[in-house]
Amino acid sequence: MNESxxxxxxxxxxxxxxxxxxxxxxxxxxxxxxxxxxxxxxxQLVGALEEEFGVxxxxxxxxxxxxxxxxxxxxxxxx
Amino acid sequence: xxxxxxxxxxxxxxxxxxxxxxxxxxxxxxxxxRPEQFARAGFSGRVTLGSLEGTVPGPGGMPLACGVYDSxxxxxxxxxxxxxxxxxxxxxYDIGDRVVIEDVGTLAVEGETAFGNGAEVDALNxxxxxxxxxxxxxxxxxxxxxxxxxxxxxxIAGMQEMIRKHVESRKSARGRxxxxxxxxxxxxxxxxxxxxxxxxxxxxxxxEGTIASSAADPSMVGAGVIARNFIILSGSRVEDGVxxxxxxxxxxxxxxxxxxxxxxxxxxxxxxxxxxxxxxxAGPYTVTHHKSTLLIAxxxxxxxxxxxxxxxxxxxxxxxxxQGMVLRGAKTGSFSYMLWSSxxxxxxxxxxxxxxxxxxxxxxxxYIDGDGHKTVVTPAMNLFTVGTKRDSAKWPxxxxxxxxxxxxxxxxxxxxxxxxxxxxGMAELRDLYEKTxxxxxxxxYNGAHxxxxxxxxxxxxxxxxxxxxxxxxxxxxIDECGGAAQxxxxxxxxxxxxxxxxxxxxxxxxxxxxxxxxxADIASGKLGSIEAVQKRLEEIHAAYAExxxxxxxxxxxxxxxxxNNESMVKIVTEWRDARIKFNNMIAQDAKKEFDPATKIGFxxxxxxxxxxxxxxxxxxxxxxxxxxxxxxxxxEQVAIRAIKLLESITSPVPTN
Numbered sequence: 001m002n003e004s005x006x007x008x009x010x011x012x013x014x015x016x017x018x019x020x021x022x023x024x025x026x027x028x029x030x031x032x033x034x035x036x037x038x039x040x041x042x043x044q045l046v047g048a049l050e051e052e053f054g055v056x057x058x059x060x061x062x063x064x065x066x067x068x069x070x071x072x073x074x075x076x077x078x079x
Numbered sequence: 080x081x082x083x084x085x086x087x088x089x090x091x092x093x094x095x096x097x098x099x100x101x102x103x104x105x106x107x108x109x110x111x112x113r114p115e116q117f118a119r120a121g122f123s124g125r126v127t128l129g130s131l132e133g134t135v136p137g138p139g140g141m142p143l144a145c146g147v148y149d150s151x152x153x154x155x156x157x158x159x160x161x162x163x164x165x166x167x168x169x170x171x172y173d174i175g176d177r178v179v180i181e182d183v184g185t186l187a188v189e190g191e192t193a194f195g196n197g198a199e200v201d202a203l204n205x206x207x208x209x210x211x212x213x214x215x216x217x218x219x220x221x222x223x224x225x226x227x228x229x230x231x232x233x234x235i236a237g238m239q240e241m242i243r244k245h246v247e248s249r250k251s252a253r254g255r256x257x258x259x260x261x262x263x264x265x266x267x268x269x270x271x272x273x274x275x276x277x278x279x280x281x282x283x284x285x286x287e288g289t290i291a292s293s294a295a296d297p298s299m300v301g302a303g304v305i306a307r308n309f310i311i312l313s314g315s316r317v318e319d320g321v322x323x324x325x326x327x328x329x330x331x332x333x334x335x336x337x338x339x340x341x342x343x344x345x346x347x348x349x350x351x352x353x354x355x356x357x358x359x360x361a362g363p364y365t366v367t368h369h370k371s372t373l374l375i376a377x378x379x380x381x382x383x384x385x386x387x388x389x390x391x392x393x394x395x396x397x398x399x400x401x402q403g404m405v406l407r408g409a410k411t412g413s414f415s416y417m418l419w420s421s422x423x424x425x426x427x428x429x430x431x432x433x434x435x436x437x438x439x440x441x442x443x444x445x446y447i448d449g450d451g452h453k454t455v456v457t458p459a460m461n462l463f464t465v466g467t468k469r470d471s472a473k474w475p476x477x478x479x480x481x482x483x484x485x486x487x488x489x490x491x492x493x494x495x496x497x498x499x500x501x502x503x504g505m506a507e508l509r510d511l512y513e514k515t516x517x518x519x520x521x522x523x524y525n526g527a528h529x530x531x532x533x534x535x536x537x538x539x540x541x542x543x544x545x546x547x548x549x550x551x552x553x554x555x556x557i558d559e560c561g562g563a564a565q566x567x568x569x570x571x572x573x574x575x576x577x578x579x580x581x582x583x584x585x586x587x588x589x590x591x592x593x594x595x596x597x598x599a600d601i602a603s604g605k606l607g608s609i610e611a612v613q614k615r616l617e618e619i620h621a622a623y624a625e626x627x628x629x630x631x632x633x634x635x636x637x638x639x640x641x642x643n644n645e646s647m648v649k650i651v652t653e654w655r656d657a658r659i660k661f662n663n664m665i666a667q668d669a670k671k672e673f674d675p676a677t678k679i680g681f682x683x684x685x686x687x688x689x690x691x692x693x694x695x696x697x698x699x700x701x702x703x704x705x706x707x708x709x710x711x712x713x714x715e716q717v718a719i720r721a722i723k724l725l726e727s728i729t730s731p732v733p734t735n
Contacts, residue, residue: 022677040446044536056539059539059660063667064667
């Protein structure tokens with residue numbers, strides 16, 4: 001899977017959880033400050049990413065991810 | 080000779096000092112006796128006076144002379160070194176040594192009374208049916224059984240009979256003020272028993288009550304308090320306009336700032352300020368500090384109420400029968416609301432207006448959020464919050480009780496009681512995940528909603544907690560047995576038999592099998608007194624660590640795990656990794672306290688540099704935070720401990 005596909009699918013997962021059009025999400029968007037994610041949505045986002053990519057993410061490292069860019073890099077480690 | 084009648088000279092001297100008596104022959108004194116220690120005192124009935132030599136300390140250390148001044152005593156026995164001044168009516172009391180009674184309107188016993196013992200309290204269920212008959216040795220687990228186990232008629236009858244006998248033993252037409260107590264600036268105190276070293280200062284009206292107290296753990300009832308049909312146990316302070324009616328105040332409780340409580344019980348270390356309690360069962364460490372907070376018809380323990388917290392049991396048809404169960408460690412956020420009947424699982428946080436009747440008993444550590452007309456539960460979300468970690472550490476440190484602790488309290492964050500719910504929750508969530516189509520955003524769960532995407536994540540979170548607890552059990556076993564092989568051998572021999580599932584009797588965490596056995600002994604009369612039940616409760620509490628091992632052995636057996644080097648290495652490794660992960664996740668939660676959003680309002684008159692500098696000056700840095708440092712240290716110690724444990728498992732020291 002190439003990086004642009006990962007970016008696209010990360011945005012899709014984020015958009016689904018945060019009820020935002022993925023097209024409106026920038027590559028460097030911060031989940032909390034730019035996309036308005038609260039702590040509960042952060043947990044749902046982990047679930048959404050796991051389903052989207054069929055992986056099991058490390059719980060504490062996943063919660064440390066702050067933005068789309070770092071999320072893409074984080075998810076890529078599991079693919 | 081003591082006591083003796085007055086001599087004629089002494090009587091004349093007293094009369095010259097404005098003293099009167101209904102019959103001077105009924106006034107008895109002890110030597111050394113000096114008439115100068117009396118002025119304008121009136122005596123009626125039989126009055127016995129101890130030696131009233133010396134002084135008692137007054138405000139600012141001012142020495143106040145012992146004696147009886149401007150007071151009227153009827154049928155009283157006064158101890159040595161007592162000062163009674165400005166007490167208009169003191170009747171039917173035995174007054175202990177060194178007691179001070181000053182500026183009191185009425186202190187009297189009127190007829191036979193049990194001093195609040197035997198008064199009925201409709202706690203938990205406002206409409207009755209769980210009525211507690213309170214008494215001055217009532218512990219939280221005793222009251223829990225009496226309130227909750229109404230299905231067992233023989234048990235309830237046995238407990239009621241014990242209480243009846245105890246209440247009988249307290250009945251008297253005379254009251255007692257314990258030695259070294261002070262009763263000052265009070266209005267009307269009728270049918271009040273007061274233990275040693277108590278202070279009643281500025282109370283407006285106390286009627287039908289006991290204030291237990293001791294030198295080791297004195298109690299205090301303060302200014303403006305109005306209390307009727309009440310019991311206050313040792314080490315408690317009730318002050319500043321508190322209003323009590325049919326209320327039990329356990330040991331080490333703090334109540335003030337105009338709190339009002341009716342038909343409610345509060346056990347060890349509860350705190351109530353500003354708000355209102357109506358028909359609540361407040362287990363140990365129930366805390367409510369804020370105005371507009373109403374706790375009604377609920378059971379709580381280790382609970383913290385946010386401001387404006389409210390519940391309602393009024394959507395009823397046949398009376399206010401509904402009740403709420405808020406299990407240990409839960410919190411409610413500001414202006415949260417819950418519609419009873421509902422059950423809040425342990426260590427959960429409730430926010431928003433919850434209009435649904437929900438039950439999250441098997442989803443501990445959840446966020447429960449009223450979202451419109453639905454309640455949304457995020458299971459396991461509260462496991463990794465700073466608050467949960469800090470709460471569990473602060474409770475034992477804040478145990479104010481100093482002596483004769485009535486409530487056996489288990490402070491553990493993780494226990495078999497919690498882990499049984501974790502295991503059930505995991506099974507339920509897994510099942511829901513497998514059965515729910517991916518298109519569904521929410522699943523229904525016992526009256527609440529759970530986001531489907533949370534199901535799998537919550538299971539993973541619960542697994543972390545479970546691995547930590549199982550690891551801790553093994554570490555405890557290795558420590559206690561002096562080695563891994565010995566621990567494995569011991570655990571292999573343990574099976575629960577009749578221990579069964581675990582329950583939380585309002586602070587006492589215990590296997591149900593032991594509780595059931597105790598209840599059978601109460602029902603049969605084998606345990607026939609409150610003291611005997613208290614002793615059994617303490618024995619059950621003391622056996623917790625041992626019973627926990629039995630539970631651990633059972634869980635291993637149920638999972639098909641045989642303890643050998645390989646499985647022990649796995650458990651210890653998982654414990655280490657889970658514990659460090661747990662700490663890391665809590666640190667992530669704490670890090671939010673240093674996000675830009677939390678800096679809003681800091682450095683209000685400056686630029687960004689000023690904002691940052693102001694924030695750092697006030698709140699410090701994430702890295703420098705004491706709590707964060709402790710988490711990091713804990714992770715280091717766990718890693719070191721794990722290395723040693725793994726060495727001891729794989730390379731055991733030979734033993735004979």
